[in-house]
Amino acid sequence: MTEADVLVIGGGLHGTSSAFHMARRGAKVIVLEADYVARHSSGVNAGGVRTLGRPLPEIPLALMSREIWHGMTDLIGENGGFVASGQLKIAESEDDLEACRQRVALLEAQGFTHEKLVDRKTVLELEPAIAPHVTGGIWAERDGYALPFRTTNAFRRAAQRLGTRFLEGMPVKRIEQRGNRWIAQTPRGVFSAEKLLVSAGAWSGALAQQVGETVPVRPEGLMLMVTQRVAPFCRSTLLGTGRPLSFKQFDNGTVVIGGKLIGIADLPNRHGEVDFVRLVKSARTVTDLFPHLKHLGVNRAWAGVEAFIQDDLPVISASRAATNLYYSFGYCGSGFQLGPGCGKLVSELMLDGAPSLSLDAFAIDRFGRGASVH
Incomplete structure (x- = not known):
C-alpha cells in the first residue's frame, strides 16, 4: 500500500x-x-x-x-500560454442587445462591473473585420485565453x-x-x-x-475544431449571445472554434466522439460573422468527455x-x-x-x- x-x-x-x-x-x-x-x-x-x-x-x-491568471508566471514559473486578449460577447439583433443590457444591469445591481455594455460602433472598433449586422455586445477587457x-x-x-x-x-x-x-x-x-x-x-x-x-451528473462529449492558417483578422476572444460560439485566432493564424459544442461521450471506454453535424452548425455561425472565412479549411476536430450537472x-x-x-x-x-x-x-x-x-x-x-x- x-x-x-x-x-x-x-x-x-x-x-x-x-x-x-x-x-x-x-x-x-x-x-x-x-x-x-x-x-x-x-x-x-x-x-x-x-x-x-x-x-x-x-x-x-x-x-x-x-x-x-494575470500573475501565473510568478506562481508556477509558466503562464500556460495566457493572452489577455479581452473577451467580447457579440449581439447580432436588437433582442440580443436587449439581453446584453439586462445582463449588465443585473451584474451592476449585484456590485459587479467587469462586464461592460458596448454599442455597434465599439464592436467594430474592437474587431473591424466582423460582419456589419452586429448590434453591440458585452466587453470584458481583462479576460483572454490560454492553452x-x-x-x-x-x-x-x-x-x-x-x-x-x-x-x-x-x-x-x-x-x-x-x-x-x-x-x-x-x-x-x-x-x-x-x-x-x-x-x-x-x-x-x-x-x-x-x-x-x-x-445529477451526466457525461457529454466536448468538441473543438481548428482551421488552416489565415492572415490576422481577430484580436479578441469572441462569444455569441443568441447562439453558441467560442472563437479566437492564434498568433500562428489558425482559428479555434468551440462554444460548448456537444459531441458523443462514451463513458465506459473513456472516449469522446466528434459529431460533425453539430460542428457544421458552429462553422456556419463563424462564417456569418466573418464571411471571408467561408472557404477556409478545417485542419482537425477532436473531442473529450466533460461532466455536466x-x-x-x-x-x-x-x-x-x-x-x-x-x-x-x-x-x-x-x-x-x-x-x-x-x-x-x-x-x-x-x-x-x-x-x-x-x-x-x-x-x-x-x-x-x-x-x-x-
Whole structure:
C-alpha cells in the first residue's frame, strides 16, 4: 500500500491545481489519473479565460481566479500560454442587445462591473473585420485565453517540483474509508491517505455514489475544431449571445472554434466522439460573422468527455456523508478559467477547514433526495 497525506483522483486542471496548492502548503500528495494528465475536458476545451457570462454564484471565484491568471508566471514559473486578449460577447439583433443590457444591469445591481455594455460602433472598433449586422455586445477587457494542455501540465510540473507524484494509467475503481484513512483501489495497486479529493470529471459521480452521495451528473462529449492558417483578422476572444460560439485566432493564424459544442461521450471506454453535424452548425455561425472565412479549411476536430450537472454549477464541497472526503467536479464545460483559483480554494477547504471565498452554492447536498446519477 502506497501512502500519502492527500490522494487526488483526476489529473485534469482542477486536480493538478489543487495538488499544487496543497503541496505548496507542505502536504505529501499523490495524483491518480486514469488516462494521462489533461486527457479529457482539461485538454480539449477552448481555453477561454473567461469571467464574461458566468452564473452569478461563480463570479467571485472567476474574478479571484482571473487575478491568478494575470500573475501565473510568478506562481508556477509558466503562464500556460495566457493572452489577455479581452473577451467580447457579440449581439447580432436588437433582442440580443436587449439581453446584453439586462445582463449588465443585473451584474451592476449585484456590485459587479467587469462586464461592460458596448454599442455597434465599439464592436467594430474592437474587431473591424466582423460582419456589419452586429448590434453591440458585452466587453470584458481583462479576460483572454490560454492553452489548456499546456496550462494543466504547467501546474503538474510545479506540483512535481514540490514533491507531488503523478501516476497515469491508474483508474480508481473503489474508494472506502478505513478508520481515519481513505483507501483508493486501482488495478495496479492500493493507495492510502488521510484526505481524499475526487476531481475525476464525468467519472466523479460514480465515486461519490460509492459513499452514498448522489449527484445529477451526466457525461457529454466536448468538441473543438481548428482551421488552416489565415492572415490576422481577430484580436479578441469572441462569444455569441443568441447562439453558441467560442472563437479566437492564434498568433500562428489558425482559428479555434468551440462554444460548448456537444459531441458523443462514451463513458465506459473513456472516449469522446466528434459529431460533425453539430460542428457544421458552429462553422456556419463563424462564417456569418466573418464571411471571408467561408472557404477556409478545417485542419482537425477532436473531442473529450466533460461532466455536466443538472443546475449548471459544479460541485466544490466537503462530503456530507464522510469525513476528510472532498469533491471538485462538474464544471459544465466552463471550468478552465476557474482552475487556478478553485485549486487554491479547495486546498484551503481541505487543509484549513474553510475556504477564503464561500463555496456554499456548490455544496454536494444541494440537489435533494430526488436527484439521481445519469
